[in-house]
Amino acid sequence: MESSSSGRVELPAAFEEAHIDHLVLLIADMLNRLMTHNDRIPLSPESLTRFHSRSAPNISVLDYLKRIVRFTNVEKSCLLITLHYIDQICARTPIFTLSSLTCHRFIIAAITVSSKGLCDSFCTNHLYAKVGGISVTELNILEREFLATIDWRLMCTREVLQEYYINLVRTHSTGQFVIAGADSSPSNSSDSDIDMESGQSRPPSPEIPTRPQPGTIPQEVAQRATVEQNMAFAALQQSEDFKGRKGRDG
Structure with missing residues (x-):
């Protein structure tokens, strides 16, 4: 570290x-x-x-x-x-x-x-x-x-745990942490955003939003936000904020 x-x-x-x-x-x-x-x-x-x-x-x-x-x-x-x-x-x-x-x-x-x-x-x-x-x-x-x-479903794959870890780092509220050797630019996280929103590596939560408006918390998220929803929303908001800053600076 x-x-x-x-x-x-x-x-x-x-x-x-x-x-x-x-x-x-x-x-x-x-x-x-x-x-x-x-x-x-x-x-x-x-x-x-x-x-x-x-x-x-x-x-x-x-x-x-x-x-x-x-x-x-x-x-x-x-x-x-x-x-x-x-x-x-x-x-x-x-x-x-x-x-x-x-x-x-x-x-x-x-x-x-x-x-x-x-x-x-x-x-x-x-x-x-x-x-x-x-x-x-x-x-x-x-x-x-x-x-x-949980119907005694105690196990999950190592890949699922790794995905949680990567997204915990990426969406930390302070932006303090970064994965070593990875490009931490929010604009390069779109592929992972898609994975989190579609739930390809695990069953998606039924109420996960697809494209919430930046700066707002969708009603369904506020009503029953899951970890996956929070990660997806935080990543999307971070990406949109970065694009907005880039547009203003350009």
């Missing part, structure tokens, strides 16, 4: 080689944007799920992820696949939204099941519950609910 003269931080091309602290920053940034979108939705009784807390936890998503990494030695693939699980559940359960009331409990449930499904060694539910700030009984219930909701 190196810092360029422009102040950007260069990350490895492959997610496996990235430092886990950088992955945590990238994922937390995306989840915070997702929560900001979904917290605008009025909460109705029929939209309540097992993942809802009575009030938003005092700990930030970033600090929560850092705590999990510190005490559970979670693997990088388990962190990234959490984003895939979000898209899966949003597609399968339309009433679910990742918000400040659901994010933390969703994360600890996702880490628990992914670690058991993907890793040779993992922690006990007692430790996951203690780190997550909930009881073992509650985590057991969340785990069963989580598995049922």
Whole structure:
């Protein structure tokens, strides 16, 4: 990892080689944007799920992820696949939204099941519950609910995780990170934009927009934004902003 003269931080091309602290920053940034979108939705009784807390936890998503990494030695693939699980559940359960009331409990449930499904060694539910700030009984219930909701589809390909990683870097809210050796110009990201919007590498979310207007959040995205939608929208907005600046400068 190196810092360029422009102040950007260069990350490895492959997610496996990235430092886990950088992955945590990238994922937390995306989840915070997702929560900001979904917290605008009025909460109705029929939209309540097992993942809802009575009030938003005092700990930030970033600090929560850092705590999990510190005490559970979670693997990088388990962190990234959490984003895939979000898209899966949003597609399968339309009433679910990742918000400040659901994010933390969703994360600890996702880490628990992914670690058991993907890793040779993992922690006990007692430790996951203690780190997550909930009881073992509650985590057991969340785990069963989580598995049922995703239909026990715990796996995805390495290519899917890599795509999430690339797009997390590209759409980070500060533009701080860049893939080493890659052209970071927004105007050269159209092919990846198309992939994200069409969902060619994985089933697309049913409400993903095709061409939202720059600078606005489409109603369907504001109502139920998924990780994939946020990435596609952020990439499109970044590309349109770059073209606008180029036109003014030319």
